[in-house]
Amino acid sequence: MSDLLGRLRGRGWRMTSQRRVVAEVLDGDHVHLTADEVHARAARRLPEISRATVYNTLGELVSLGEVTEVSTDGRAKRYDPNAHHPHQHLVCSGCGTIRDVHPTGNPLADLPAEERFGFTVSEVEVTYHGLCPSCARSAHLDA
Amino acid sequence: MSDLLGRLRGRGWRMTSQRRVVAEVLDGDHVHLTADEVHARAARRLPEISRATVYNTLGELVSLGEVTEVSTDGRAKRYDPNAHHPHQHLVCSGCGTIRDVHPTGNPLADLPAEERFGFTVSEVEVTYHGLCPSCARSAHLDA
DNA sequence: TTCTTGACTTGGACTCTGTCCATCGTAGGA
DNA sequence: TCCTACGATGGACAGAGTCCAAGTCAAGAA
Structure with missing residues (x-):
């Protein structure tokens, strides 16, 4: 960028x-x-x-x-703005913060032909959901 | 369901x-x-x-x-409504149609610890994007 | 069966996100 | 410097979703 x-x-x-x-x-x-x-x-x-x-x-x-x-x-x-470097996202379910992450593996290869229903698949988006450290702490306090 | x-x-x-x-x-x-x-x-x-x-x-x-x-x-x-059977989604960028798909592999395992930033990661969502057969045909005609 | 009550429904107002459009302003070439 | 087409403006509008006060009713109690 x-x-x-x-x-x-x-x-x-x-x-x-x-x-x-x-x-x-x-x-x-x-x-x-x-x-x-x-x-x-x-x-x-x-x-x-x-x-x-x-x-x-x-x-x-x-x-x-x-x-x-x-x-x-x-x-x-x-x-x-980080469009020139392929990456995925890790999202906090608590506060919505997003971090760029770089998983290994190639999810496109994980979709067998018989699961593609004739689609021309061009892109995969992987989103990890979880709690960031600070939201995890407050969730713990609430319990 | x-x-x-x-x-x-x-x-x-x-x-x-x-x-x-x-x-x-x-x-x-x-x-x-x-x-x-x-x-x-x-x-x-x-x-x-x-x-x-x-x-x-x-x-x-x-x-x-x-x-x-x-x-x-x-x-x-x-x-x-298909919440009891884990699956991912294949979405047509043309018409928005969604199909349930079942990729192989485990994307959760593909996120190294040093890329988790202390998050408690609980879920992964994988979305494949592409064109369904009928939208691919009309895109071809337009060109 | 009837009564009672708190959970559920209603519809309209409201918020938030985003788009559209007529009009005005200006970047950049002649 | 002047022109003009491209871009900016802001207000109206639209779609998705939430909120709330008032009315309704499911289901347990008598």
């Missing part, structure tokens, strides 16, 4: 201050922000940026393959 | 006509319905059933472990 701005310019992206700010927000910490969180952080630098623009820009970054969408629960989608 | 009603009664569920109808809808075809689809089918038998009741009942079935929630895209959650 580094030098994202350069790559975007190279692809003929018209560079506006709004797009720059959104890209910079994503280029910062490798956390998994919701669209609203991206908007909030972008607005700290560019107060008048609109939600619609953030949604548009995120959508474009996704279709350019610079960012991937993650929808772990049924709530807001999260945006993962 | 068969004899769901019996199991629920055994657990002290107060049996109302609304809950019975919702359970019967799920007990039918093993498709993956959205809450609204469940509501529509339930309303065919019990026209005055409300959306809130359908949501409540689905939520209870989920916490009882009789039904699992699947949120593949960012759209509506789907409800999978």
Whole structure:
């Protein structure tokens, strides 16, 4: 994700201050922000940026393959700027925190042909669910 | 999922006509319905059933472990009555159809301890994405 | 069988996430 | 510098889901 701005310019992206700010927000910490969180952080630098623009820009970054969408629960989608390094996700069922993980093995190979029902399978998404250390502690206290 | 009603009664569920109808809808075809689809089918038998009741009942079935929630895209959650047989999902990126699949291998074992960040990992969800035969055909025609 | 009561249902208001659109502004080439 | 098409704006709208006060009824008690 580094030098994202350069790559975007190279692809003929018209560079506006709004797009720059959104890209910079994503280029910062490798956390998994919701669209609203991206908007909030972008607005700290560019107060008048609109939600619609953030949604548009995120959508474009996704279709350019610079960012991937993650929808772990049924709530807001999260945006993962780590699109150039294949990885999976580990999600805390308590607080929703997401961490990137790199399991061994190849789950695509684990799906036998007779279980594919004629589908052209192109991608596998593996999501590990559990409790992060701090949520595990509070769950223990509750019991 | 068969004899769901019996199991629920055994657990002290107060049996109302609304809950019975919702359970019967799920007990039918093993498709993956959205809450609204469940509501529509339930309303065919019990026209005055409300959306809130359908949501409540689905939520209870989920916490009882009789039904699992699947949120593949960012759209509506789907409800999978096949909770007693472990399986994964194969989703068509075109039309959203979901099929149950049974991959070999154990993805939980594929996550090394140093990639767990102290989490208590309890569950893995594997989602295969691709195009179903009919969507693959129309994609081909478009090209 | 009837009574009683607390669990369940209802429907409408509300929230949250996301999309759409008409209008305005501006990046970047001529 | 000027033009213009592409991008931004914000407000209306839509879909999914939650909440709540008031009414209803399943099932145990008498």
